[in-house]
Amino acid sequence: MKLTSQMIKERAAELGIDCIAIGNIERFAGAPKLMAPQSIFPEARSVIAVAMRIPRGTYRGIEEGTHWHNYTFYSYNKLNTLFRPHLSYELCCFIEDHGYEAVPHFPAVPEGNGTTREPVAEGKLPPDVVCSVRVIAAGCGIGEIGYSKVFLTKKFGPRVRLGLIFTDAELEPDPILDTGDICLHCGACVRECPGNAVPPVKNKDERLYVDFNGEKQIWYADVRMGRCTLSHHGLNNECSPFLKKEFPNMALEVRNTEMTEEEAYIMTYTMADGKWGRKPGAQVMNYYDYIKKHTGYYAICGARGCIRACMNALEKTKRIENLFHNPFYYKKSWLLPHEPTEVPEGVNPYREAYLDEKYPGIRDGEYVKAKK
Numbered sequence: 572m573k574l575t576s577q578m579i580k581e582r583a584a585e586l587g588i589d590c591i592a593i594g595n596i597e598r599f600a601g602a603p604k605l606m607a608p609q610s611i612f613p614e615a616r617s618v619i620a621v622a623m624r625i626p627r628g629t630y631r632g633i634e635e636g637t638h639w640h641n642y643t644f645y646s647y648n649k650l651n652t653l654f655r656p657h658l659s660y661e662l663c664c665f666i667e668d669h670g671y672e673a674v675p676h677f678p679a680v681p682e683g684n685g686t687t688r689e690p691v692a693e694g695k696l697p698p699d700v701v702c703s704v705r706v707i708a709a710g711c712g713i714g715e716i717g718y719s720k721v722f723l724t725k726k727f728g729p730r731v732r733l734g735l736i737f738t739d740a741e742l743e744p745d746p747i748l749d750t751g752d753i754c755l756h757c758g759a760c761v762r763e764c765p766g767n768a769v770p771p772v773k774n775k776d777e778r779l780y781v782d783f784n785g786e787k788q789i790w791y792a793d794v795r796m797g798r799c800t801l802s803h804h805g806l807n808n809e810c811s812p813f814l815k816k817e818f819p820n821m822a823l824e825v826r827n828t829e830m831t832e833e834e835a836y837i838m839t840y841t842m843a844d845g846k847w848g849r850k851p852g853a854q855v856m857n858y859y860d861y862i863k864k865h866t867g868y869y870a871i872c873g874a875r876g877c878i879r880a881c882m883n884a885l886e887k888t889k890r891i892e893n894l895f896h897n898p899f900y901y902k903k904s905w906l907l908p909h910e911p912t913e914v915p916e917g918v919n920p921y922r923e924a925y926l927d928e929k930y931p932g933i934r935d936g937e938y939v940k941a942k943k
């Protein structure tokens with residue numbers, strides 16, 4: 572039986588997939604080989620983009636400054652790993668039941684990671700091809716890349732996670748949205764980003780453009796991903812109450828750093844690997860374990876600007892369909908001071924906290940006595 576777009580969309584609705592759209596493979600002819608669906612599946616004829624909503628309530632804990640784990644589980648990391656293997660898998664099986672191959676694809680971070688790797692043999696691609704899920708999803712017409720680079724859909728605005736399926740089935744494509752069909756270009760994401768990662772609109776030269784093989788050109792801001800990654804991974808005092816408490820003297824200049832996304836990843840992953848602060852005689856701390864204890868995963872910023880402020884703007888202007896009886900904000904969204912907390916002279920609270928935990932009583936002489 573011939574498989575149609577309509578049949579796939581009906582099956583997606585049965586599965587509970589929130590949004591779906593389909594693009595023809597020709598739209599991605601100009602994609603860099605290291606980020607192209609054709610490099611993964613040369614016989615692909617169509618690309619299917621699916622999106623699942625992030626419940627608005629999962630941002631509430633971070634907005635109140637009281638609870639972080641919901642963001643990881645229902646909005647971010649675990650939502651990705653929950654819905655993609657389950658729902659994308661079911662949709663792949665449906666397509667393959669009709670005799671067409673279906674290749675699931677989901678993003679890796681940092682995006683474009685593969686482009687930094689060397690091929691193992693001359694003339695070959697490195698084994699690290701990773702598509703930009705946002706760009707490909709925009710080319711399928713499921714939504715738009717907003718000014719902040721966060722993906723927006725007409726139903727849920729920025730509250731979505733994306734997945735892709737490449738198939739050799741020839742399917743009826745959906746139209747690609749224009750830049751500005753959903754995004755208001757209101758600048759709320761610029762103003763409210765605690766990492767100063769979303770640049771203000773100055774001139775057209777600072778935009779990033781994507782051309783879908785002449786069918787449509789879209790654009791978005793050249794977001795400073797190093798600043799975002801440092802904030803997201805908890806090294807920005809303004810949006811991380813955790814480091815502020817444990818490391819009151821630390822104040823990285825996240826808002827002004829020129830660090831790249833890759834560098835920020837390497838830095839925080841190195842810390843996660845337990846190498847942070849490793850020098851002769853120093854203690855070793857596993858940063859990831861430390862952050863996980865508080866939050867479940869990194870995701871510390873909780874998308875204060877690019878999702879929370881954005882959804883508020885899109886809800887208030889009724890630009891999206893999923894609206895609520897009450898506004899998201901009922902008070903100003905919190906931020907912490909960037910400056911280090913004042914500590915009495917001669918005191919190193921980091922060291923004392925460490926000593927207290929490891930050797931209770933050491934600072935009043937008990938440990939020394941016990942050793943004797």
Ligand code: SF4
Pocket residue numbers: 717718719720753754755756757758759760761880881882884885
């Ligand atoms: S806040 Fe959202 S709608 Fe406003 S400019 Fe940013 S991405 Fe666009």
Ligand code: SF4
Pocket residue numbers: 763764765766767768769798799800802803872873874875876877878
């Ligand atoms: S996740 Fe946070 S730091 Fe990154 S762009 Fe969004 S608001 Fe800014």
